Amino acid sequence: MPNAENTDATNTIDVLDVTGKKSGTTELPAELFDLQTNVPLIHQVVVAQLAAARQGTHKTKTRGEVSGAGRKPFKQKGTGRARQGSIRAPQMTGGGIVHGPQPRDYSQRTPKKMIAAALLGALSDRARGGRIHAVETFSAGETPKTKDAVALLGGIAPAKHFLVVLTRDEDLSERAVRNIPTVHVLRVDQLNAYDVLVADDIVFSTAALEAFITAKSPTLRQAQGPEVLA
Secondary structure (H helix, E strand, O other): OOOHHHHHHHOEEEEEOOOOOEEEEEEOOHHHHOOOOOHHHHHHHHHHHHHHOOOOOOOOOOOOOOOOOOOOOOOOOOOOOOOOOOOOOOOOOOOOOOOOOOOOOOOOOOOHHHHHHHHHHHHHHHHHOOOEEEEOOOOOOOOOOHHHHHHHHHHHOOOOOEEEEEOOOOHHHHHHHOOOOOEEEEEHHHOOHHHHHHOOEEEEEHHHHHHHHHHHOHHHHHHHOOOOOO
């Protein structure tokens, strides 16, 4: 947690070029990256997101759906065994399943304002920990080189899991990092609280960071209109 006198410094991060050298700085607006982190809210949103990702196609057969005759397996008396009425009963081998899982929809209704607040809270937590970074690009020429992207990320932080955020038109940068096992790539309009939380460090391209700030900042959004994400 930063000290009071260092609060302003934490809202300014360095911008790196493709070689890892500092090429400038950029501001992280406090209205987006210095908000209170509501842990219960983030938990609720993440649980809802993971629930929505479940297919819900699990299925077991009841005694009315399994194959088998409906006849009585053996006579009622004289065998010494417990009486049985059907080979499809749950206690019989190959019989139906009682109260087994059935196809269902796991999605939960989550208001958009809660989703947005959870994302900003997660980003604010990462920003206060110095785990948000900005780079100009991951590809210097017309041919993307994964080796250069690996070197750039290695110089940013010794993280095990990077979240790289790009705009829709940064195809060269996406091709440069998509095959790195420790990197998960998202477009800026796909950014969500869960992927922020599971990543050790978040690396924005300068274009993606600008687009995100423009889209989420109330003052900038009013000035430029509602549809600002690429």
